Amino acid sequence: MVHNELIEKRGIIKEIRQIGISLCTYLVDIGEESFPPLCYAIRLGIVGKTLTRPYSPVSFTGSTVECIIKIYPQEEGKNMFTPDLEKLSVGDELRVLWYTPKYPIEEILSTKHMHVCMISAGTGITPMMQILDYAAQNRSMHKFTSIALSHSTNHQILKDSSLYSGISLECISLMSKNPDCTHAELIRKIEVLIQPLLSKDVLYLVCGTDSFVEAVSGVRKGEYGGLLMRHNVPSSSCYKF
Numbered sequence: 503m504v505h506n507e508l509i510e511k512r513g514i515i516k517e518i519r520q521i522g523i524s525l526c527t528y529l530v531d532i533g534e535e536s537f538p539p540l541c542y543a544i545r546l547g548i549v550g551k552t553l554t555r556p557y558s559p560v561s562f563t564g565s566t567v568e569c570i571i572k573i574y575p576q577e578e579g580k581n582m583f584t585p586d587l588e589k590l591s592v593g594d595e596l597r598v599l600w601y602t603p604k605y606p607i608e609e610i611l612s613t614k615h616m617h618v619c620m621i622s623a624g625t626g627i628t629p630m631m632q633i634l635d636y637a638a639q640n641r642s643m644h645k646f647t648s649i650a651l652s653h654s655t656n657h658q659i660l661k662d663s664s665l666y667s668g669i670s671l672e673c674i675s676l677m678s679k680n681p682d683c684t685h686a687e688l689i690r691k692i693e694v695l696i697q698p699l700l701s702k703d704v705l706y707l708v709c710g711t712d713s714f715v716e717a718v719s720g721v722r723k724g725e726y727g728g729l730l731m732r733h734n735v736p737s738s739s740c741y742k743f
Contacts, residue, residue, distance in 0.1 A: 508545065513598040515590060516566060521659075524573045525625075528587075532598050534565050540607035541632050541743070544569075547597035548586045554599055555583045558629040558743070567598075572625050604629070605741055607636055615705035615739065616644050621692060621718055623651040623710025627660070629743045630707060634660070637669050645670040649695055651688050651714065652676075689717045693729050700733050709743035 517529040530546075544567065547554035559567040576585040590596070610618065610633060620630040627650055637644060646669060648660055660666065660673050674695060676688050683691070696706075708719045708730075719740050720727030726737040 508599040508602065511598045511600050512549070513546075513567075513596040515592050515594050515596060518592060521570070526571055526573060528569050528571055530567050530569065530596055530598065531565050532567060532600060535562075535600065537562060538601045539603055540636055541604040541610070541629055543602045543604060543629070545597075545599035545602070546571075546587070547583065547599070548590075549595050549597055551586070551597075553581050553583055554597060556602070558632055560628050560631040561635060570625055570628050604743060607633065610705065610707070610741065611637060611642055611644055615703055617699070617702060617704045618644055618646050618707065619696065619699055619704050620646065620648045620707045621651075621696075621710075622648070622708070623714040626709035626711070626714070626743070627652070629709055631660070633707070634666050634669065634671065638666050642669055646672070647699070648673045649692055650675050651692070651710065685713070685717075689714075689729065692718065693733075696729075696733070700735065704735075704739065706730055706735060706740045707743065708740065715742055 511532050513530040513532045515528060516531050519527045521527050541558070543556045543558045545554035545556050546569070557569045557571060559569050561568040571584065571587065573584045573588050574582060576582055618633075620627070622630055627648070630648060634646065637646070648671065650673070652675065660671065676683070676691055706719070708715055712722055715722045716728060718728045719730045719742050722742050726740065730740055731737070
């Protein structure tokens with residue numbers, strides 16, 4: 503993973519669309535910028551407050567970033583971003599910290615791994631959407647499998663979107679089929695789903711909550727582990743977002 507110095511900008515909210523329960527798309531104008539190298543994340547914050555939160559834009563066009571953001575209810579005594587974000591309207595300003603590069607897209611979509619398995623939970627699917635958008639625009643010949651521990655609108659976007667019609671993409675959503683499963687049971691179901699892939703040369707991308715990432719591939723910013731390591735997937739074949 504690579505790093506660079508963040509530049510703080512003032513973004514203007516251009517559009518807010520509710521796309522699911524407590525799930526919204528925010529279009530934010532940040533002024534003219536060069537397209538950042540994929541994959542990348544930005545941080546958003548409320549003007550006048552120090553707290554910022556990281557998000558992976560699903561698209562960047564001209565001067566506008568598009569982020570899918572889950573709105574969480576305010577917890578008593580906790581410093582949170584989205585309850586304040588929810589109070590803002592089109593035309594209001596946001597703090598935008600621009601940007602944090604993650605992994606070079608050339609590494610992810612190299613010819614070394616022609617099959618990419620994306621394992622995500624909730625809005626953890628958004629960095630995967632960056633990669634799929636790039637793959638579609640560049641007519642990638644890679645095969646993509648998206649396994650999402652979620653019944654959220656995000657995964658439905660992948661299934662329904664014509665944006666990805668030109669690439670080989672299989673979407674498997676676990677939560678919608680198994681709404682009563684525990685977290686541990688869902689992890690076991692992921693384990694079953696990847697069994698046919700374990701004997702193949704596959705690159706795994708993992709993103710979600712800290713506990714989810716740890717269960718699948720080890721601590722997010724720590725040692726490799728989880729179910730992938732148990733099945734002898736080499737650490738070089740896994741990227742944690």
